[in-house]
Amino acid sequence: MPSGKTHDKITWLTALPMAWIGWMISHELSVTALLAGCFLFAGLMFSGDLDTKSVQYKRWGWFRWIWIPYRKLVPHRSPFSHGPVLGVLTRLLYLSVWVALLFATLTRVALALDQAQLAEQGFGIAKQTAVFFQNPVYVGVGFIGLWLGGFSHTLADEIVSMLKRLRRKSRRRPAKKHKKKHK
Numbered sequence: 001m002p003s004g005k006t007h008d009k010i011t012w013l014t015a016l017p018m019a020w021i022g023w024m025i026s027h028e029l030s031v032t033a034l035l036a037g038c039f040l041f042a043g044l045m046f047s048g049d050l051d052t053k054s055v056q057y058k059r060w061g062w063f064r065w066i067w068i069p070y071r072k073l074v075p076h077r078s079p080f081s082h083g084p085v086l087g088v089l090t091r092l093l094y095l096s097v098w099v100a101l102l103f104a105t106l107t108r109v110a111l112a113l114d115q116a117q118l119a120e121q122g123f124g125i126a127k128q129t130a131v132f133f134q135n136p137v138y139v140g141v142g143f144i145g146l147w148l149g150g151f152s153h154t155l156a157d158e159i160v161s162m163l164k165r166l167r168r169k170s171r172r173r174p175a176k177k178h179k180k181k182h183k
């Protein structure tokens, strides 16, 4: 499979055409930015390689630990991480659970420490997020961006694996011929 650096290069090189497609279809800066942003995020931080100690995993920095159970539960390159549709759906569901858990915990801590203002700010952010999710265009475009970013990763993995298999086969063939000549 390609290295993390190769995956990064593919992501950066394909992000621009992705933004151009977004602009040509929508003629809206917000939609274009959302599509390109989600595509970049998916390729650089949210790809199937979160199932292993990859650069994508390390880029989560302080929050990388949230991906440890995922890494333990999902075997490397299984359909739950590298599947064209199942991969991104599994990761979205997994991340949603963590976000909900972290939000609930932080709100409870803020309330317990009598930091009502902080808890209110948290609720404000949650409300704004809910408004975003009420817009079906943004939700759809965001999902397409995430899906395309994950799919380009899986596609690159598959192409490189196929090329390696072909190279191995072509290496084996002349060896057989050679043996026959000596019989």
Ligand SMILES: [Zn+2]
Pocket: 001, 048, 049, 077, 082, 153, 154, 157
């Ligand atoms: Zn991979």
